[in-house]
Structures are given as structure tokens and as C-alpha cells.
Amino acid sequence: MGYVLYDFLSSGNGYKCRLTMKALGIPYEYVHKDIVAGESRTPEFLAINPNGKIPVLVVPGRGPIAESHAIINYLAEGTALMPADKYQRALVWQWLCFEQYQLEPGVATVRFMLHYMNQSEEELGIRYTDRFQRGAEALAVLEKGLAGRTWLVGEDASLADIALFAYTHVADEAGYRLSDYPGISAWIAEFKKLPWYSPITAP
Ligand SMILES: N[C@@H](CCC(=O)N[C@@H](CS)C(=O)NCC(=O)O)C(=O)O
Known part of the structure; x- marks a missing residue:
């Protein structure tokens, strides 16, 4: 098993x-x-x-x-997705914590409420506005974090890229315009070229 x-x-x-x-x-x-x-x-x-x-x-x-x-x-743990270098590992954790506290509660929650629960922005009111703003701020931070870089930490894709890619690449389903973020858009395109990339729709 x-x-x-x-x-x-x-x-x-x-x-x-x-x-x-x-x-x-x-x-x-x-x-x-x-x-x-x-x-x-x-x-x-x-x-x-x-x-x-x-x-x-x-x-x-x-x-x-x-x-x-x-x-x-x-x-x-112990694979190429988690850097052996202690400082770089801390940077991976920095992105993982950021994702859970800022990006996911913003982008993912808005996407779920609008796209899967079919709730409207009007019906959600302040809950929508707050969450949407939190997601927008998180995307701006991610855009800055990617400036001049191919991957978030080090020279190769790591857990940080996997964790941040998951909700960012479908942020348009939450009403964000990914084309407004050139760094994020280039990173998404690069991620999709990885040999093990598979879409969110694949089990
Ligand atoms: N922090 C958790 C969040 C898990 C979570 O929010 N799961 C959602 C789907 S993405 C869920 O199962 N929601 C159903 C429910 O709460 O009943 C993680 O990173 O796994």
C-alpha cells in the first residue's frame, strides 16, 4: 500500500x-x-x-x-526541491509562510467564494473587499520578489515556487488580472515548461 x-x-x-x-x-x-x-x-x-x-x-x-x-x-525534505543550504531553506519557509498568511487567504478565498460557491461580490460585501485587497497586496509582493529572478529561491524551482504557483496561476478566477504582473506572468510561463508540470485539473 x-x-x-x-x-x-x-x-x-x-x-x-x-x-x-x-x-x-x-x-x-x-x-x-x-x-x-x-x-x-x-x-x-x-x-x-x-x-x-x-x-x-x-x-x-x-x-x-x-x-x-x-x-x-x-x-x-532531503530532495532538490528543498535547498540543502540552511539560509536558502529559510527563504523557502519565508515564502511558504507568506503564502499561507497572505496570498492564500486573499486569492484562494476570493476564488472559492466567487467561482465555486457562486457568491456575488455584492452579497459578500466587506468580506469580499477585505479578502480581495489582501490578495492584491500579496500579488504585488510576489511580483517584487520575482524581480530579476527566474525562481523564488536559488537557481532552480523549489517548494517555494510550487506553493506560490498553485493559487497564483489561477488568480484570474478570483478577478485579478495576471497580465498586470509581468514578473509573475513570466514565472508562470517558465513553471509550465517544467518536465513534471501538470495542470490543476489532473488528479
Ligand atoms: N491551510 C490548509 C488549508 C486547507 C483548506 O482550506 N482546504 C479547503 C480546500 S482548499 C477545504 O478543504 N475546504 C472545505 C471545508 O472547509 O469544508 C492547507 O494549506 O492545506
């Missing part, structure tokens, strides 16, 4: 885990949970993750891991 990933295809958090396993050539079983239909909130799923959220990776012989960045770090 190998790794099992509980996931929802359009989830950027799940996508980070799928991309990491594809990059490292790790096989896994994909188990779809329709979060819009509440499938991550059933008693069976809550026994796996009491937080009621995907993604969850079940490690054979050990147990489940929740939280996308805990999962990708578990998978990538």
Missing part, C-alpha cells in the same frame, strides 16, 4: 501536493472529496482530519498529515 491523497481537483492546496509528488516521481492514490458537497465534513473524514479540510496525505504505516505545507515539506 502506498500514499493516499484526499483531495479536490480545483484546490490549489491539494495541487501543491500533487505537483510535489509528480516532481519527485512518487506514486499515489488520488481520492476525490467533493468539499462543495460537504464530503470533508462527514464523521468518517473528520476521523482522518478533525479540521474537516483537504488535502490530507495518508502515509502508509504511519497515519495522516493535514496542511498542504506540512505535506509538501514531508515529501520534499
